[in-house]
Amino acid sequence: MSPLEPAQPPVPGADERVGVAVVGGGFMATVHSRAARAARARLVGLASSSPERATDAASRLGFDRAYASLDELLADDAVDVVHVTTPNALHPAQAEAALAAGKHVVCEKPLATTPDDAARLAAFVAPGGAAAGRTATVPFVYRYHPMVREARARVRSGEAGTVLTWHGSYLQDWLLTSADDDWRVDPDTGGRSRAFADIGSHLVDLLEFVTGDRVRRVAATKRTFLPERARHRAVETEDAVAVTLETDGGAVGALLVSQVAPGRKNRLHLEIAGTGESLAFDQEQPETLWVGRRAGTTIVPRDADQLAPDAARLVTVPAGHAQGYQDAFDGFVADTYAAVRGAAPEGLPRFADGLRAARVTEAVMDAADAGAWIDVPGGER
Missing domain, CATH: 3.30.360.10 (Dihydrodipicolinate Reductase; domain 2)
Structure with missing residues (x-):
């Protein structure tokens, strides 16, 4: 895991739109971006497995820009929350890098492919951990x-x-x-x-x-x-x-x-x-x-x-009037952003x-x- 000293997390004001970036450009990126839009977040940017794929996905999903790399995404001060929607084995390194850069994180499940990696991530954001104070959620x-x-x-x-x-x-x-x-x-x-x-x-x-x-x-x-x-x-x-x-x-x-x-x-x-x-x-x-x-x-x-x-x-x-899967996802993301602003939503x-x-x-x-x-x-x- 990264030895970087985490930056301080951004805390948007009550009237300020949360700035969101997504890592990944597949089905789950689509679901996450819809939920972010429903929560009135600003879709700042997207990174994917290549600059070309990032450009295509950012355009398709309505993000302001595409990033050439994860590092470029994490360097953008306009990003408050990073959604990790990449293949499972990439989750630990990408989630930790985002946390170390001072971002809040939504990481697709499984959080990690081994309990040891999941334990290190959980400890990273736990009280007393290097990234304590971050909102770090998993979309159950x-x-x-x-x-x-x-x-x-x-x-x-x-x-x-x-x-x-x-x-x-x-x-x-x-x-x-x-x-x-x-x-x-x-x-x-x-x-x-x-x-x-x-x-x-x-x-x-x-x-x-x-x-x-x-x-x-x-x-x-x-x-x-x-x-x-x-x-x-x-x-x-x-x-x-x-x-x-x-x-x-x-x-x-x-x-x-x-x-x-x-x-x-x-x-x-x-x-x-x-x-x-x-x-x-x-x-x-x-x-x-x-x-x-x-x-x-x-x-x-x-x-x-x-x-x-x-x-x-x-x-x-x-x-x-039927509610379904996307509505449930929207509720989860809305609660995550509420937690970013300091709330403590039930069951997050x-x-x-x-x-x-x-x-x-x-x-x-x-x-x-x-x-x-x-x-x-x-x-x-």
Whole structure:
């Protein structure tokens, strides 16, 4: 990690637009830039893998300028916040460089491809760390669906009772065939884990966020069904993984994660059963929360008048007008920029949460390799 002494972070005034730059020019850069625009930030500039790609992406996404390099981006005093949207293996060095340059950082998940790198980044911005005072966040954006916050409020209020079981799945089909390929398939760029690190981490983050309970140990089985793809031979990263887990609070659960599930585009589903009621959320049907009781079942709509305050604050359009993934991302980015200005938004996922995800992912991979239960390290979250 860099030995540079970090510069002081910029703190825009309440009426001053946050200056934003993005590193990377792919799909996630598009999503981040839309969210930044919705939060009334100024899209200062963009850097990518080459000056030519940066110029193309900056023009396409509406940034003021393209940078020839990351160093040029970091030297621009107009940039307050850097969004890192590059391949996974690049995250630690780029995020740290931005922090050392005095910028606030939004780093795509996984925060790092190893727990050690994630721990160093989390320590860098923790109280007493070299970059303490920076806002440093990771987009676990499914926290920003209003109905997820409603489920969390019901657990925190005691309505759900003591949590007994969890089950969930995150299913996609975008890597279903051998013709489907991506840099994430390669462990040198994507990391040791593919499916779990990419999407399973969202599922575990949501389960822990909603319940306030933490995964204590895991057992897992993983499969690589397609050992050869269009641009990669001898593929080692997993297409699917099944996980059994136990929590600190005594709950048990099971998770299925797959990127080879035909017809499932982005189906994150979780159900939590407590002694008082069960709560189920489906990301592809995000307008409702299923509440199950022994005597009667309720479908709660995304209607601000019927929701807990923390859920209602994330409702951006009236009930009956659908909200979705980009709206959740917009809420996350808006909260990040509020934190840059000194606020403390409820539930904002920070680098400590990225470290937590890295530790859970490593435990799942170790459990699958060992064929045994593996404890998940604790520590800061």
